[in-house]
Amino acid sequence: MSSISIVGLGNMASALAARALAGGNTVEIIGRDPAKAEEAAAKLPGATVGTAGAAPTGDIVILAVPYSGAAAVVSEYGDALHGKVIVDITNPVSPDLKGFDTPDGSSGAQEIAKAATAGAHVVKAFNTLFSHVLTADSTKGRALDVFIAGDDAQAKARVSEFIESLGLRPLDIGQLPMARTLENVGLLQLGLATHTFKHANFFLGVTDLS
Template structure:
């Protein structure tokens, strides 16, 4: 199993912590507010409490913060992230939910990779899952699909193994620039909620026809 540090205290952080612990992984929760961090960690028995800015204990670091602060968080940690696999789960959506706020031709994951130290590997994952869907896990025995993108094959293999431990199916979409396509998929989900599906009790996935 994997050793996971989750930076963030929001709904996605909680959903990932719960599933990670259920999958037998070691989990560390890290937040800027020590009292809130202890509270969140206590709600998931077995998780450790980390200190913001210290070297994360996990080999895999999940960046579960809004995109607006993600690159700053990575820059602040600096060399503390050396040798780590960083999972970017962000959706860099504009305030009107109609576009992405990343530079043309780039993605949140690529911008985060620029801020990360050399030797840390960024993998995009989990951005096409709503937190409550992630927390619930498989539906009627069908595993949820988790799309991943990254430049380092070993880093993607480690993330894929982590995803498997959650009872989900990892699907490799290619190198890190594919993260922009995954972030557009996140935008697609918001469009579906606003215009046709009208709720968030769904997930994107692949159906094999043969």
């Protein structure tokens, strides 16, 4: 099993922490507000509380914060992230839901990677799943698919093992520039939720017909 540090206190942080603990992983919760971090951990039996800015204990560090602050968080940790796998779950979507808050030709994950210390490896994952779908009691008998992208094969293998411990299926789509494709899928889902389904109780996956 994996050692996980989750930076953030929102719905995705809670959903991932709960599944990680259920899968036998160790989980550290980190938030800028110590009282809120303690409160979040108290709802997750077995979770520990870390200190914002201090070195995360997990080998895998999940950025469960808004994209607008993700690169700053990574910069703040600096060399403390050396040797860590950083999992970017953000969707850097603009407020009008028509594009992205990233430079042309780049992705949120690539911008986060630029801010990371040498020796840290960024993997894009989980951005195509809504938090309430992650915590759902039933997905009609089908495992959720988690698409991942990253440049380091070993880092992706570690994230894939973690994903499998959650009872989910990892699907590798290539190197880190493919994170832009995943962020477009996130934008697609928001469009479906807004214009077609009128709710977000769904997920996108792949069916192998071979």
